[in-house]
Amino acid sequence: MSAPNMAVDLGGIKMHNPINTAAGTYGFGWQFEGFYDVSQLGAITTKGCAAEAWPGNPKPRMCEVTSGVMNSVGLMNPGVRGLVEQSGEYLQGLSDKGCAVICQVAGHSVDEYVAAVELFEELAPFAAGLEINISCPNIAAGGCAMGSTPDGAAEVIRALRPRTDRPLLVKMAPARVVEVAKALEAEGADALSVINSIPAMSIDVHTRRSRLSRPTGGLSGPCLHNIAVRMVWEVAHAVDIPVNGVGGVMSGADAAEFILAGATSVSVGMSNLVRPDSAPRILSELVSWVEEQGVDDVNDLIGAFEC
């Protein structure tokens, strides 16, 4: 049998295979070039960037928990101009090689999201799509606060939709996902990334202090994978736009689970950090699984879960 078709279309973002990377776990892509040729991935998603640079939160920004990590990076980023200056040339080259570059957009308010999207429009011709992060658990305003209600989420996308023709993905918070997804679809979102890290807490019982510099942080890793699979399945049933599955993907089987639950593409997150060559391994395991399923197109397996 010839190799199966792995190409997918994530709301207008053409990917030569379903493997994407999760924002914040992949820098701006070039950090991985010493380990493998990044262009073999279907897409990469760059760290969330705002119109202006953000310093992020104080240390400690990470603690390890059972089967995962919690982080409170707080969307430290160089701003859209900084991204373009430092990484623009690399990202253009990556896009020229056929890997879709998805740029994540951060903001504390609707106005800040608008300012960032306008800058991306002006300065980032390499962006195949923009992913709007309305679900960061580590910032005081914006982020999770806006993404957790259908009205808050809709307000952001309503303001952004007229300002760009590029595909708009929305990174969703793990809360009220069906209602929020429907609201986002109604405002013209092209695809949904489900889910961001889950707001969580870890306390050092000896010192009675948070193990991060803030009381709470975002939980990532295999511990949340099955929650994410359930949410992807619920969202995929509720809307017609495609879903990018995110959460605890450590293997090709984890990626396959998302696809069966209804995801068109899958982002590798924490796995990149603990083992930098994870994403291409997960891709090759996914290809083997598609072959083993006896289909000649991965698209035939999207949502092919049976109960």
Add this chain to the structure above:
Amino acid sequence: MPTPSAARIHEFEVVSNTPVAEGIWSLVMRAPKLAEGLSSGQFMSIAVPGDATQLVRVPLSFSKADPVKGTVETEYAVVGDGTRRLSLMRPGDTSDVLGPGGHGWRLESHPRRVLLVAGGIGITPIVSAARWLAREGVEFDAIVGTKTVNTLWGFDELMSVGVQHVVITSDDGTAGDQGFTTDALEPALAGGEYDLVLTCGPEVMMHKVADICAAVGVACEVSMERMMTCGFGACATCVVPTRSGNVGACMGGPVFDAKEVVW
């Protein structure tokens, strides 16, 4: 594009792994490519087996990299579960290690005489610095701080690589002078012999060392510790505030010019 980390994944085999002081172990691993690539003050991140729910690598400095034997030596304090599992690895056991990581000792000032200041397990990269200075023909002395005589490691190693003068300080007076490394630092710098101080230890100690050096106009490099998730510049969990903004300790550090650090 900006320069990616030089780190690669290397399989390693444990050659020996033994306690050398109270709570301190010495690991020698065979990893020939890593041994060739490490420069003094850089670090490596070890995937420690034994618990499938603990995924983050343990970042460690090294005291000796031997490109001829293809081995790397590190001394580590058993402080939590990752280092406890590391202490359970036996000769012949294998895993993988990511390295070399970050930016090592800089020696940009071309010093004539260097003073090394180690606090606790901060001794590991200080012993590596001593070996390097000896190879470069730069003279050096050391101040080594320990909690008690039982937690002291590194004196013999410093002597064997040719340190001229070592002052030991201990919190309880059971080894050398009772007190902190910083108590010994001020008088040591008063003579004006040193043009560079290299230090690694608890952050409060390094901050004080940096202040003392700044006050007398001696250059100082500090090796900073941060919670690291990736160790190659992808996650921004390890930043150190500097005069030019937040810099990742795993790429711009762990060694920083003390004047740059915003404590």
